[in-house]
Amino acid sequence: MTKKKTKKKKKVIKGGELFFCVVSLLLMIALGLYFGGRSFYYYSKQNVKIKEEAQTLNGMIMSTYKVTKDENGLHQDTDGYYFKGKVSNNYVNYGNRLFRVIRINNDGTIKAISEDISATYMWGDKDNYKDSILNKWLDYNELYYVGVYYNTLPNPSNYLVKTKYTEDILNASKVKEGKDKYESYVTTLGIKDYSNADGKNSFINIGKSFWIIGHDKDNSNLYVDTDGSINTTTTYESYGVRAVITFKKNVEVTGGNGSVDEPFVINLGNDANKVGSYVKLGDDVWKVYFENKDTLRLHLDKILYTSSYSDSGSLYDPVERGSLAAKLNGEFINSKSYKNVVIKDYYYTGEVSTDTDYDYIGFYHKSVYCQVGLLNIFDYHTDNMDDYFYMTTTSSVGSMIFVNHNSGVLEDASVEDQKGVVPVITIKKASIKGGNGTKDNPYTV
Numbered sequence: 001m002t003k004k005k006t007k008k009k010k011k012v013i014k015g016g017e018l019f020f021c022v023v024s025l026l027l028m029i030a031l032g033l034y035f036g037g038r039s040f041y042y043y044s045k046q047n048v049k050i051k052e053e054a055q056t057l058n059g060m061i062m063s064t065y066k067v068t069k070d071e072n073g074l075h076q077d078t079d080g081y082y083f084k085g086k087v088s089n090n091y092v093n094y095g096n097r098l099f100r101v102i103r104i105n106n107d108g109t110i111k112a113i114s115e116d117i118s119a120t121y122m123w124g125d126k127d128n129y130k131d132s133i134l135n136k137w138l139d140y141n142e143l144y145y146v147g148v149y150y151n152t153l154p155n156p157s158n159y160l161v162k163t164k165y166t167e168d169i170l171n172a173s174k175v176k177e178g179k180d181k182y183e184s185y186v187t188t189l190g191i192k193d194y195s196n197a198d199g200k201n202s203f204i205n206i207g208k209s210f211w212i213i214g215h216d217k218d219n220s221n222l223y224v225d226t227d228g229s230i231n232t233t234t235t236y237e238s239y240g241v242r243a244v245i246t247f248k249k250n251v252e253v254t255g256g257n258g259s260v261d262e263p264f265v266i267n268l269g270n271d272a273n274k275v276g277s278y279v280k281l282g283d284d285v286w287k288v289y290f291e292n293k294d295t296l297r298l299h300l301d302k303i304l305y306t307s308s309y310s311d312s313g314s315l316y317d318p319v320e321r322g323s324l325a326a327k328l329n330g331e332f333i334n335s336k337s338y339k340n341v342v343i344k345d346y347y348y349t350g351e352v353s354t355d356t357d358y359d360y361i362g363f364y365h366k367s368v369y370c371q372v373g374l375l376n377i378f379d380y381h382t383d384n385m386d387d388y389f390y391m392t393t394t395s396s397v398g399s400m401i402f403v404n405h406n407s408g409v410l411e412d413a414s415v416e417d418q419k420g421v422v423p424v425i426t427i428k429k430a431s432i433k434g435g436n437g438t439k440d441n442p443y444t445v
Contacts, residue, residue: 096276108249117240200228240408277437388420
């Protein structure tokens with residue numbers, strides 16, 4: 001008996017079921033694309049954020065250093081992070097000048113100190129910092145002649161926030177915080193920051209003397225000596241001035257690794273100025289130390305020669321025969337191929353002494369109009385030259401003149417002494433025709 005083969009019935013998908021399958025498939029594809037896209041989007045955003053943070057100053061520092069408890073490196077406290085000991089990767093270039101990062105605050109802002117001293121002069125006749133010459137010279141103020149240092153910085157309001165400080169008390173090795181709190185765009189170093197950095201064993205000790213904010217238990221003013229120790233002094237002595245600023249938390253950098261040869265470079269964009277740049281005139285290289293809307297003021301980037309200042313008084317006078325002022329404005333400038341580029345300008349010759357109570361504003365009330373001058377003690381400048389004349393007198397009727405020393409002190413010298421000569425001149429900005437202002441490729445006219 002033969003078995004009949006049974007035919008399998010084909011399953012027929014009805015129209016409704018087909019529609020449901022197609023819709024389900026499309027929905028699954030759509031969901032896959034949506035969530036896959038969202039994942040890619042957030043992944044990309046996260047990486048962009050990481051990239052952005054890496055291009056900010058605090059991002060670069062935090063990616064360069066790890067927190068440590070060793071003697072040297074980045075340490076953490078309740079206020080944020082601070083550098084301690086002999087560190088070498090915390091250099092920042094802002095406006096053609098080097099700073100060292102002191103700390104990163106909890107809000108992401110970055111406090112830094114100028115690598116070198118920026119001027120050398122007295123504290124003044126008041127022992128508190130707020131009323132000192134340092135505060136007047138360093139920080140922004142609407143008064144004329146005040147804020148000399150602040151005004152050399154490239155558009156500081158775009159890159160800086162105010163630095164908070166107190167006038168602390170140093171008793172033996174312990175620091176007691178001052179009760180009053182202040183803030184300035186530019187200030188100078190406080191005892192607490194120097195102590196946290198490990199004082200004489202730290203990167204802040206540069207082998208030069210400079211003022212520090214605060215007092216000892218007997219209310220004497222303080223300075224850091226060349227060996228890095230903190231000593232007491234009077235407000236009439238003279239020491240170097242170092243600037244302390246605080247960068248905004250999102251300030252961008254264009255590169256660098258934090259070393260002295262490749263510092264982190266603040267991205268200035270169109271805010272860059274020419275202070276700290278170099279200019280080549282003929283065979284001579286000059287350095288810009290002041291800039292205004294139309295002109296640049298330059299000092300020679302070396303000591304020209306040694307000479308006496310005058311045979312008589314300490315007033316810088318180009319018409320006094322045989323004086324340094326007459327020689328510079330005569331034979332010196334007339335021998336230069338670029339003499340027609342140099343324009344006449346006002347150079348300040350005021351007296352700074354106990355007789356005037358070290359009147360900072362009064363210093364600017366006397367000047368001379370000529371082609372070639374000298375630096376005065378309140379000019380912002382950084383150089384490694386030593387033992388040269390300022391054009392600032394210790395007495396308008398005497399024969400003593402101030403002399404700069406690179407270690408951070410002033411000397412009262414006789415006008416008949418042989419000291420270094422560093423000329424200063426003024427040129428128009430429009431005369432700059434080439435170069436980029438670096439030492440290797442200076443501006444040319």
